[in-house]
Amino acid sequence: MMEKMIFGRYIPGDSFVHRLDPRSKLVFVFAFIIIVFLANNTITYGLLLAFTLFIILLSRIRLYFLINGLKPVLILLVFTFLIHIIFTREGNIVFELGFFKIYEEGVRQGIYISIRFVVLVFVTSVLTLTTSPISITDGIEVLLNPLKKVKLPVHELALMMSIALRFIPTLMDETDKIMKAQMARGSDLSAGPLKDRIKAVVPLLVPLFVSAFKRAEDLATAMEVRGYRGGEGRTRYRKLKWDWRDSISLVVLIALAALLIYLRT
Amino acid sequence: MSEILSFNNVSFSYTPEVKDARKAVQNVSFTINEGEWISIVGHNGSGKSTMVKIISGLLFPQEGEVHVMKNVLTEENLWETRTQIGMVFQNPDNQFVGATVQDDVAFALENNGVPHEEMVKRVHTSLKQVNMDSFLNHEPHHLSGGQKQRVAIAGALAMRPKILILDEATAMLDPQGRAEVLNTVQELREETRLTVLSITHDVEEALLADRILFMNDGKKYAEGSPQEVFSLGDKLVEFGLELPFAMRMTKLLKANGVSLIGEHMTEEELVNDLWTSNFNK
Numbered sequence: 185m186m187e188k189m190i191f192g193r194y195i196p197g198d199s200f201v202h203r204l205d206p207r208s209k210l211v212f213v214f215a216f217i218i219i220v221f222l223a224n225n226t227i228t229y230g231l232l233l234a235f236t237l238f239i240i241l242l243s244r245i246r247l248y249f250l251i252n253g254l255k256p257v258l259i260l261l262v263f264t265f266l267i268h269i270i271f272t273r274e275g276n277i278v279f280e281l282g283f284f285k286i287y288e289e290g291v292r293q294g295i296y297i298s299i300r301f302v303v304l305v306f307v308t309s310v311l312t313l314t315t316s317p318i319s320i321t322d323g324i325e326v327l328l329n330p331l332k333k334v335k336l337p338v339h340e341l342a343l344m345m346s347i348a349l350r351f352i353p354t355l356m357d358e359t360d361k362i363m364k365a366q367m368a369r370g371s372d373l374s375a376g377p378l379k380d381r382i383k384a385v386v387p388l389l390v391p392l393f394v395s396a397f398k399r400a401e402d403l404a405t406a407m408e409v410r411g412y413r414g415g416e417g418r419t420r421y422r423k424l425k426w427d428w429r430d431s432i433s434l435v436v437l438i439a440l441a442a443l444l445i446y447l448r449t
Numbered sequence: 450m451s452e453i454l455s456f457n458n459v460s461f462s463y464t465p466e467v468k469d470a471r472k473a474v475q476n477v478s479f480t481i482n483e484g485e486w487i488s489i490v491g492h493n494g495s496g497k498s499t500m501v502k503i504i505s506g507l508l509f510p511q512e513g514e515v516h517v518m519k520n521v522l523t524e525e526n527l528w529e530t531r532t533q534i535g536m537v538f539q540n541p542d543n544q545f546v547g548a549t550v551q552d553d554v555a556f557a558l559e560n561n562g563v564p565h566e567e568m569v570k571r572v573h574t575s576l577k578q579v580n581m582d583s584f585l586n587h588e589p590h591h592l593s594g595g596q597k598q599r600v601a602i603a604g605a606l607a608m609r610p611k612i613l614i615l616d617e618a619t620a621m622l623d624p625q626g627r628a629e630v631l632n633t634v635q636e637l638r639e640e641t642r643l644t645v646l647s648i649t650h651d652v653e654e655a656l657l658a659d660r661i662l663f664m665n666d667g668k669k670y671a672e673g674s675p676q677e678v679f680s681l682g683d684k685l686v687e688f689g690l691e692l693p694f695a696m697r698m699t700k701l702l703k704a705n706g707v708s709l710i711g712e713h714m715t716e717e718e719l720v721n722d723l724w725t726s727n728f729n730k
C-alpha cells in the first residue's frame with residue numbers, strides 16, 4: 185500500500201526536471217495551475233495534455249508508474265466525468281436509453297474537466313517526485329521571504345516543516361513498535377465493533393504523544409546547545425542555484441500561456 | 450596545562466523556592482584541563498545531566514560559579530561559550546535536526562553565521578574525522594544508532610570546540626554501536642588531543658578516562674584516577690555502580706581461593722596475573 189502511493193514521495197534522479205531549482209519549479213507549478221484554466225476548446229486542451237506529457241518525458245518518470253500511483257485519484261476522475269455526462273443537458277443527444285439521455289455537450293465537458301484534472305495532478309506529482317522535501321522547503325522559504333516584512337515568520341515555518349518531515353519516519357517506526365507492543369498484550373486493532381476499535385487506539389496514542397513531547401524537549405535542548413536562536417544572523421548550508429534551465433522553463437511557460445490565450449475561443 | 454572548564458562550589462536546585470528541598474547538584478567543584486579525558490559516573494538521578502545543563506548554560510546555579518575557558522559563564526557570554534562546547538546527548542534520534550547527514554553537521558555552523566565555503570569545508574573534514582564521509586546524503590532513519598551518534602560528534606566537531614561533552618552518548622546503543630562511538634572518541638583523542646568529558650553508566654567506558662568524578666546524590670563523592678576511584682570497591686556498589694568486569698572476576702576468584710595479587714581493573718591485567726600466579730607460589 186505505502187510502496188505504491190506516490191504522494192509526497194521523492195524519486196532521486198538527474199533528469200532535466202530534477203536539476204531545476206526548487207524555486208523555479210514551485211513558481212512553474214503555481215503559474216501552471218492558473219494557466220490551465222485558460223483552456224476552453226479542443227486545441228487548447230490538447231495542447232495542455234501534450235505539454236504535460238512532454239514534462240513527464242523530461243522528468244524520466246515512467247508514465248505507467250505515475251498512473252499506477254495515482255489510481256486512487258483517478259477514481260475521483262471517473263466520478264467527475266460521469267457527473268458531467270449525466271447532468272449536462274445541452275447540444276445533440278448522442279445516446280438514449282429510455283429516460284436516460286447523454287448529450288454531446290456533456291461528453292465534451294466531461295472530457296475537458298478530466299483533462300484539466302489529469303494535467304493538474306500529473307504536473308504537481310512531477311514536482312513532488314523530482315524535488316526532495318527539504319528542497320521544496322528551501323524553495324518555499326526563499327520565495328516567501330518578502331513576506332517577512334508583514335511579520336510572517338517564514339524561517340520558523342520552514343524550519344517547522346523540515347523538522348516535521350524529518351520526524352515522520354521516526355514517529356512511524358515508533359507507532360509500529362507501540363502497536364506491536366499493545367498487540368502482544370492482547371489489544372486487537374483490526375477486529376470488533378467500531379467502538380472497541382476506537383477504544384483500542386487510545387493506548388496507542390497516549391504513549392505516542394508522551395514520547396513525541398519527550399522528543400520535542402530533547403530536540404529543543406540539542407538545538408539550543410548548538411547555538412540556535414532564530415533566523416537572525418544565520419547562514420544557509422544549502423545554496424539554491426538558478427541557472428539557464430530555470431530561465432528556459434519559465435520562458436516556455438510564458439510562451440504556453442500566450443499560445444493558449446491566442447487559441448482559446 | 451591550561452584550564453578548560455571548572456566548577457566552583459556549584460549548587461543547583463530545581464525547586465529553589467522550597468526550603469530544604471534536595472538539591473540536584475550540591476557544592477560541587479572540579480577542574481578540567483586541556484587534553485584530559487574526564488568521566489563522570491554515578492547512579493541514575495545523581496545529578497550528572499543537571500551538571501551538563503549547567504555547563505551549557507541551560508540552567509544557572511543558585512550558588513557557585515562555572516568557568517569556561519577561565520571566564521565566568523553568564524547570560525551575556527552564553528552564546529559565545531556554547532560555540533566552544535560540543536555536546537552529544539543520549540538519544541541518537543532526538544538530536545538529529547537536519548534532513549540529511551550533511552545538513553545536520555552544518556546546523557551549528559548555520560546558527561553561528563559561518564560563511565558558505567567555510568561551512569562546506571568544515572562539514573567534510575568533520576565527517577571524515579568520524580569516518581562518516583561516505584554518508585553525506587543519508588537520511589537519519591537509514592542510519593544505525595552508532596552512526597547517528599558519530600554524526601552528532603561530527604556536528605559538534607564542526608564548531609572546533611575546546612571540549613567535547615558526551616552525556617551517556619552510548620547508553621542507548623547496541624554493543625557494536627557503543628564500540629564504534631568509543632573508538633571514534635579514542636581516535637579523535639589520539640589525533641587532536643581533544644578534551645573530553647564523558648558522562649556514563651558504563652564502567653568499562655569510564656576506565657578509558659584519565660580521571661573519574663564519582664557523583665552520589667548530587668554530591669561529588671570521590672575524584673581520582675580510575676585505579677583510585679575503583680579501589681573504593683564495595684562503596685561504589687553500595688551507591689549503585691557496577692564494578693568493572695575484571696574487578697568482579699578478581700573478587701570472585703579470590704573468594705574461591707585463587708591466589709591473586711591486588712585488584713585488577715582490566716581483563717589483560719587479570720589474565721596476566723592469573724597465568725603467572727601459580728609460578729609465584
Ligand SMILES: Nc1ncnc2c1ncn2[C@@H]1O[C@H](COP(=O)(O)OP(=O)(O)O)[C@@H](O)[C@H]1O
Pocket residue numbers: 463473491492493494495496497498499500
Ligand atoms: N526538569 C527537572 N525538574 C525537576 N527535577 C529534575 C529535573 N531533571 C532532573 N531532576 C531531578 O534532579 C536529580 C538529578 O537528575 P539528573 O541530573 O537528570 O541525574 P542523572 O543524569 O545523573 O541521572 C534527580 O533527582 C531528578 O529527579
Ligand SMILES: [Mg+2]
Pocket residue numbers: 497498499617
Ligand atoms: Mg542523565
